[in-house]
Amino acid sequence: MHHVRVADAEAFLSSADLMKPLGRLLDTTDLAVNYYEVEPDSHLAPFYHAHADQEEVFYVLAGELTxxxxxxxxxTEEVVVAADETVRFAPGEFQRGRNDGTETVRVVALGGPKESTDVTRLRDCPDCGSLVEHDLRLSSEQDALLCVCRSCDGLTARIE
Known part of the structure; x- marks a missing residue:
């Protein structure tokens, strides 16, 4: 058995305001477990994306995610998930969560299998047009995540 307090977990660089990879501390083998806090006008992930090889379940503890x-x-649509509600995305379903409210959203994300290797990440690129595929890279200083367009290699976001 492993017992972990969220407060004791180290934060991980993420587009969310706070992300703690609890699965690492729990030593899960088949399930990703992540805790997030998302401030108003912020996103859970930097991309509109789909995991071809992973289903995801989000349980909102406080606030509301759209x-x-x-x-x-x-x-093509928006789904609002409030506190004490869950939502499941099957492999291949595209989604991106954001906080449109006025309070911090706290959410637990579960993903299975644990490692997702086949992810399609889409973002708007001002040079290429609307939604195009992107890669997520660590900056050379290893202090930021970079959203890089696959078509033109342009930087569309830097997350510190």
Whole structure:
């Protein structure tokens, strides 16, 4: 058995205001477990994305997350998930969560299998047009995450 307090877990560099990879501390083998805090006007992830090889479940502890959901062409609807509610995304379903409210959202994300290796990440690129595939890279100083367009290699976001 492993017992972990969220307060004792180290934060991980993420587009969310706070991300703690609890699965690492719990030594999970088949399940990703992450705790997030998302401030107003912030996103859970830097991309509209889909995991081809992983299902995800989000349990909102406090606040409200609005998920843009749809397909590879872009979002087609929005789903609001409030405190004490959950939402599941099957492998291949595109989504991106954001906080449209006025309070900090606290959420636990579960993903299975634990490691997701086949992820399609889409972001707007001002040079290439609307939603195009992106990569997530660590800066050379290892102090920021970089969102880089696969088509033009342009930087579209720096997350510190």
């Amino acid at each position: 998920f843009a959901v749809g397909d590879r062409e872009g979002p």
